[in-house]
Amino acid sequence: MTTQLTSAPPTAEAPRKARRRPEDSYAAHGTRPGFLWALPATLFFTLFAIAPLIMVAVLSFMSWDGLGSPEFVGTDNWKRILDDPVMIRSIWLTLLLTALGVVLQTPLSIVIGVWAAGHQRNRAVLSAIYFIPLLLSATAVSVLWRALLDPNFGIPARMTWLFGDGNLFGEQASAIGVLAFVSTWQYTPFHTLIYQGAARAIPPVLYQAAEIDGAGRFRQFFHITLPQLRNSIVTSMILMIVGGLTTFETVLILTQGGPGTDTTISAYYMYQKAFKGFDFGAGSAIALCLVIAATVVSLIVVRVSGYDKMRSDMEGVS
Amino acid sequence: MTMRTRMPRLVAGGATLALAASLAACGSGSGGSSNDGKIHVLVYGDSANKVEKQIVDTFNKTSKVKAVLDTIPGADYQQKLQTIISTPQAPDIFFNWGGGSIKPFVKAGLLMPLDDFVKKDPNLDDKFLPTVYNSAVVDGKPYGIPMRGTQPVLLFSNKDVLAKAGVKQPQTWDQLLDAVRKLKDAGVTPIALGGGDQWPTLMWFEYLYDRVAGPGLFQKALGGDKDAWASADSKKALGMIKELVDAGAFGKNYDSVKYTNGSSPALVAQGKAGFELMGSWYYSQQQTDAKDFAAKGLGYAAFPTVPGGKGDPSNVVGNTNNFYSVLKKTKHPEAVAEFLKLMYSDEFVKAQLSIGNLPTTTTTSQFVDQSASPEYSRFQYDLVAKAKSFQLSWDQAYPQTASTPMHQAVQQFLNGQLDEDGFIKAMQALPNE
Numbered sequence: 001m002t003t004q005l006t007s008a009p010p011t012a013e014a015p016r017k018a019r020r021r022p023e024d025s026y027a028a029h030g031t032r033p034g035f036l037w038a039l040p041a042t043l044f045f046t047l048f049a050i051a052p053l054i055m056v057a058v059l060s061f062m063s064w065d066g067l068g069s070p071e072f073v074g075t076d077n078w079k080r081i082l083d084d085p086v087m088i089r090s091i092w093l094t095l096l097l098t099a100l101g102v103v104l105q106t107p108l109s110i111v112i113g114v115w116a117a118g119h120q121r122n123r124a125v126l127s128a129i130y131f132i133p134l135l136l137s138a139t140a141v142s143v144l145w146r147a148l149l150d151p152n153f154g155i156p157a158r159m160t161w162l163f164g165d166g167n168l169f170g171e172q173a174s175a176i177g178v179l180a181f182v183s184t185w186q187y188t189p190f191h192t193l194i195y196q197g198a199a200r201a202i203p204p205v206l207y208q209a210a211e212i213d214g215a216g217r218f219r220q221f222f223h224i225t226l227p228q229l230r231n232s233i234v235t236s237m238i239l240m241i242v243g244g245l246t247t248f249e250t251v252l253i254l255t256q257g258g259p260g261t262d263t264t265i266s267a268y269y270m271y272q273k274a275f276k277g278f279d280f281g282a283g284s285a286i287a288l289c290l291v292i293a294a295t296v297v298s299l300i301v302v303r304v305s306g307y308d309k310m311r312s313d314m315e316g317v318s
Numbered sequence: 319m320t321m322r323t324r325m326p327r328l329v330a331g332g333a334t335l336a337l338a339a340s341l342a343a344c345g346s347g348s349g350g351s352s353n354d355g356k357i358h359v360l361v362y363g364d365s366a367n368k369v370e371k372q373i374v375d376t377f378n379k380t381s382k383v384k385a386v387l388d389t390i391p392g393a394d395y396q397q398k399l400q401t402i403i404s405t406p407q408a409p410d411i412f413f414n415w416g417g418g419s420i421k422p423f424v425k426a427g428l429l430m431p432l433d434d435f436v437k438k439d440p441n442l443d444d445k446f447l448p449t450v451y452n453s454a455v456v457d458g459k460p461y462g463i464p465m466r467g468t469q470p471v472l473l474f475s476n477k478d479v480l481a482k483a484g485v486k487q488p489q490t491w492d493q494l495l496d497a498v499r500k501l502k503d504a505g506v507t508p509i510a511l512g513g514g515d516q517w518p519t520l521m522w523f524e525y526l527y528d529r530v531a532g533p534g535l536f537q538k539a540l541g542g543d544k545d546a547w548a549s550a551d552s553k554k555a556l557g558m559i560k561e562l563v564d565a566g567a568f569g570k571n572y573d574s575v576k577y578t579n580g581s582s583p584a585l586v587a588q589g590k591a592g593f594e595l596m597g598s599w600y601y602s603q604q605q606t607d608a609k610d611f612a613a614k615g616l617g618y619a620a621f622p623t624v625p626g627g628k629g630d631p632s633n634v635v636g637n638t639n640n641f642y643s644v645l646k647k648t649k650h651p652e653a654v655a656e657f658l659k660l661m662y663s664d665e666f667v668k669a670q671l672s673i674g675n676l677p678t679t680t681t682t683s684q685f686v687d688q689s690a691s692p693e694y695s696r697f698q699y700d701l702v703a704k705a706k707s708f709q710l711s712w713d714q715a716y717p718q719t720a721s722t723p724m725h726q727a728v729q730q731f732l733n734g735q736l737d738e739d740g741f742i743k744a745m746q747a748l749p750n751e
Contacts, residue, residue, distance in 0.1 A: 065719075066400040067426045143579075150581050151571040152590060169514055170573030170733060258516065259573050260730040275397050277719045278422075 053291065060284040070280075077281040086261050087269060087286065091293075093176075094265040098244030100180040101187070102237060109188045109236065113195025114225055127196075134189040141186045142253035149178060172262035175255050179263060182250055187243065191236045198232035199225060234305040238298050245294045266290055356384045357650050357657065360399070360409035362640070363391030366466060369669045373660050383653035396718060403428060403645075410648040411657065416454035416462050416641045417715040423643070424456045425751070430644040431459040435655045442655075445662035449708035450678040453638040453715075462641025463658045467675025468702050469597045469637040471521050471711075474604075475617040479506055479592045487617060491529075491558070491624045498567045501592040507569040509562075510591035512577030516725035517713060519572075519732050521595050522559060524635040524712055529624035530555040533633060533707040540715055544746040551628065556731070556738050558624075563732055573733055580607055587611040595621070597636055598698055601691065602674050618694070620701060630706040638708050639678050671695065678702065720748040 060077055064070035081087045116127045133141060148154050151166030160166070168174045206224050215223065248267040251257060257264035257272065264272070266286055274283025361370050367389055374387045388409060390398050396419065402408055403423060414420050423429050436443045443451065446464050454462025475487060480497070483504035488494040501508035512518040527536055531551035539546040546552065562568075569591075575581050583600065585591040587608035594600070604612040623631040642661065644654050660666055662679045670677040671689040676698050683703070689695035702708060713721040727744035730736040736744060 065422065067404050067422060067428070146576075146579060149574075150579070151574045152585055153581060165570040167571035167574050170571060256514070256516070258514070258726070258729060259733055260726050260735050262735075272722050276722050278400055279719065 056284045056287050056291075059280060060288050062281050062284075064280045065278040066280065073281065077285045081282050081285050081289075086264060087266075089261070090264050090266045090269045091289075093263065094245055094247075094267070097176065097179060097183075097247065097265060098241055100176075101183050101244045102240050104180060104184045105188050105191055105240060106233070106237065108184070109191035110195050110226075110229065110233070112188070113192040114199045114221070114229075116192060116196045117199035131189045131193070133186050134193070136186070138186060138249045139253060142182060142250050145178070145182045145185075146254055169255055170259050172259065175259065175263045179247075179250055179254060182254060183244075183247065186250075187240070191240065194232050194236045195229060198229050202228045230305070234301060238301050241297050241301065242294050245290060245297070356386050357411065357648065357653055358386050358388055358409040359411045359642070359657070360388045360390065361413040362395045363389035366673060366675060369666075369673060369675075370465075372669055373666055376665060377657050377660060381653055381656060383650045385653075385657055400718075408645055408647070410650065410654055411642050411644055413465065414454075414462065414641050414643055415710075415714045416638060417710045418717040418720070419714055420454065420461055420641075420643050421456055422717055424461060428646060429461050430646045430648065430651070431461060432463065432644065432658075433459050435658065436460060438655070439659060441662060442658060445679050445681065447678045447680065447703060447708075449702070449705055450638040453708070453710040454641045454643070462643045463661050464639040464678045465642045465661050466640040466677070467670055468639050468678045468698070468708075469599055470634040470698060470702055470705075470708070471525065471595060471597050471621070471636040472600070472618045472698075472701075473593055473595050473621055474586065474600050475593045475619070476586050476589055476591070476611070477615050477617045479504075479586075479589050480617070483592070485592065487619045488622045490622050494622045495561070495565060497592065498562070498565050502566050506589070507585060507591040508565075508593065509567045510575070510582040510585040510594040511568040511572040512575050512582040513568070513572035513729060513732065514574055514576040515578050516729045517711075518577050518582070518596065519728045520712060520725065521597075521635070522562070522732075523555070523728055524709060525595070525621045526555045526558050526624070527552070528629045528633050528635055528707070528709055529621070529627045529631075530558065530629065531627070532629040533709050534628075536709060536712065536715070539745070540750055542750055547742045547745045552742065553738060556741060559732065563734075568732075573729065583607055587615075598676070601694055618697065632701075632705050633707045633709065634701060634705045635709040636711060637714065638710050676702075716748060716750060720750065724748055 059070065061072060061074060062070040063073045063076070112130065116123060116130075136144075149156060149168050151157060151163075151168065154166075156163035156166030156168060168178055202225065206228070207220055210220050210224055246267050247265060248271065251263055251265055251268045252271070255263040257268050267290060270283050270286040270290065273279045273286060277283075359370070359374060361367060367387070371387055374385045378384050395413075399412060399414075403412075404426070408428075420429060432442065442463060443460065447468075450464055450468060451460065454460060454464075473488075479501070480487070483497075483500045483506070485497040485500050486493070488497050498508040511522075524536075531549070531554075535546050535549065535551055575585070577583065577596065580603075582591075582594060583596075583603055584607065586594050587604060601612065601616070601618065604616055620631075620634070642658060644651075644658075648654055662681065664681065664685070667677045667679055667682055667685050668688060671682075671685055674690050676682065676686075676689070676695055682699055686692065686695050686699050709715075713724055716724065723744060727736060727741055730744075731738075731741040
């Protein structure tokens with residue numbers, strides 16, 4: 001996610017660079033850039049992503065409690081976690097929370113992002129305030145909301161007409177609601193930023209043309225802005241989905257998977273198995289499931305949305 | 319244990335790293351190498367470290383082999399210990415909670431039984447309260463020397479709230495139920511419970527099982543006799559817990575309340591609740607959070623008796639103490655033995671008392687009046703010294719692997735997600751090895 005944040009704002013230089021086609025530079029030098037250029041990134045990625053991933057895969061076929069040497073147990077861990085009702089439920093819970101995140105955050109961040117891309121008065125100030133959650137760590141946000149939602153000393157105690165006895169963390173539906181709400185509160189600004197940038201990049205001529213054709217604000221939004229944001233929507237959704245599948249600290253701090261196992265999502269279950277139960281075999285199997293699930297879902301989104309074709313759709317699209 | 323090649327270990331290590339990295343967990347182990355000619359003492363990093371530091375300094379004044387104090391801060395202690403204990407970075411001596419926290423290490427053959435030390439210096443057994451000392455005995459051999467303070471679980475109360483509702487500190491179960499009714503009528507939550515943390519809920523189970531069935535039932539279950547959970551006594555204790563919940567003792571939103579964020583102690587301190595069952599650290603917690611209340615309004619007492627119960631009314635539950643255990647592969651066993659002897663020294667007892675800990679040596683009694691809160695320390699010491707049995711908290715008596723499912727089971731029984739049979743099955747499924 002950080003790579004998204006650090007991508008530089010468009011500078012005056014950017015358009016000039018874009019106009020020069022990559023093939024030209026190859027032609028000038030006569031050769032393609034050597035493999036050497038890719039080496040640092042490749043090494044880094046292999047060392048910190050591929051190698052541990054392979055090790056996790058190997059460990060998922062072993063039994064290890066952190067003491068002594070791991071022991072090969074074949075598919076034992078896999079059989080165990082696939083028969084485990086808590087594991088099966090954790091997958092559904094993960095999907096539910098991810099879906100809730102996408103459904104809540106996407107419309108909100110599009111609306112706010114498009115608004116923030118405009119030139120209204122006070123917009124900069126309001127946007128700056130609105131982006132504050134983005135600067136807070138997920139841990140701080142979770143601790144904050146845990147305190148704010150305390151049934152005796154927090155908001156629920158003052159708003160009993162809405163919260164009743166305030167047992168938000170004591171029932172499954174409300175606990176899931178809190179998790180979805182806190183994630184939304186925290187991550188919407190990030191996605192808003194994506195949409196703000198994308199909306200700014202829409203050529204104004206499109207709106208001018210639409211205005212001449214007599215399209216109102218709503219028609220402009222649905223017929224120009226939304227279609228033009230398509231690639232950004234896909235990007236943002238992939239980030240939401242992958243982020244949702246690997247959500248961890250929100251659950252750790254807000255609900256600890258409770259009440260009972262009612263909010264034990266897969267990533268948290270992996271932590272419980274591996275680091276509280278010292279069952280690193282089962283923990284690795286769950287981790288691998290998550291990796292596979294996140295990859296498959298991302299691929300589906302990319303394929304279905306046509307994101308992989310990467311056509312420019314800035315101008316001349318209906 | 320079939321594969322002893324280097325490769326799987328490397329793989330496993332890497333995968334641990336991968337898991338850790340994927341959780342963005344960070345931090346570095348501070349355990350030193352034991353090849354530097356020193357003994358490394360690894361302890362849980364918190365404010366009590368100043369005493370441990372002082373004892374290490376005292377030791378270093380006379381010993382040829384020097385000791386080094388390493389700390390692992392925060393709640394990750396057990397996790398990090400587990401990952402370094404079988405590596406060359408393992409310490410010589412380490413802090414633990416006795417019972418289930420060291421049992422897996424004993425089974426893996428990593429720890430040194432201390433019976434040889436005790437043979438050479440019987441004080442290493444005799445100078446400690448036996449009920450406490452026993453919780454670090456595994457398979458009949460001692461593996462730990464008590465090294466901090468005891469933390470029995472007590473029934474704390476807000477004296478003003480009790481007085482206003484016309485309630486006296488309950489001595490028996492029926493008086494407690496009566497108090498619950500009166501406090502409820504007075505419009506306060508009778509008993510504050512940090513159910514969101516789950517382990518405070520467990521304390522009610524620990525005491526009621528002990529009072530109803532005696533410490534034997536739990537010992538049987540821990541030993542592998544799963545039928546103990548289905549016994550009549552077990553069901554009676556569960557029935558009493560249900561009775562308490564149904565009487566509205568904990569209010570309705572206890573699962574949203576936490577002890578760890580200061581919410582349940584605040585309920586008691588601000589007069590919104592009458593009682594709270596908690597470890598003895600509650601006293602200093604209230605002194606920090608609500609100074610006036612701690613000085614004037616905070617009451618404390620032993621858990622009520624249960625008429626007709628098989629457990630001795632003097633029994634207590636809680637954290638018996640923390641312990642120092644010794645790695646089998648230490649290169650300086652003599653120096654380690656000398657270091658452990660300091661744990662019954664007068665200097666140690668005084669230093670622990672000065673920071674509010676209550677050491678469990680037989681000599682504590684003569685120094686207890688020098689403690690920061692003499693009356694409270696005296697009460698606790700007498701309670702623990704007279705107890706026929708001191709049951710180590712269940713989640714520490716069982717191996718770590720059992721703690722998550724155990725915590726879930728007690729929470730689910732209390733809030734009705736599990737019925738009696740469901741709870742019994744969940745407890746029977748706990749791993750006890």
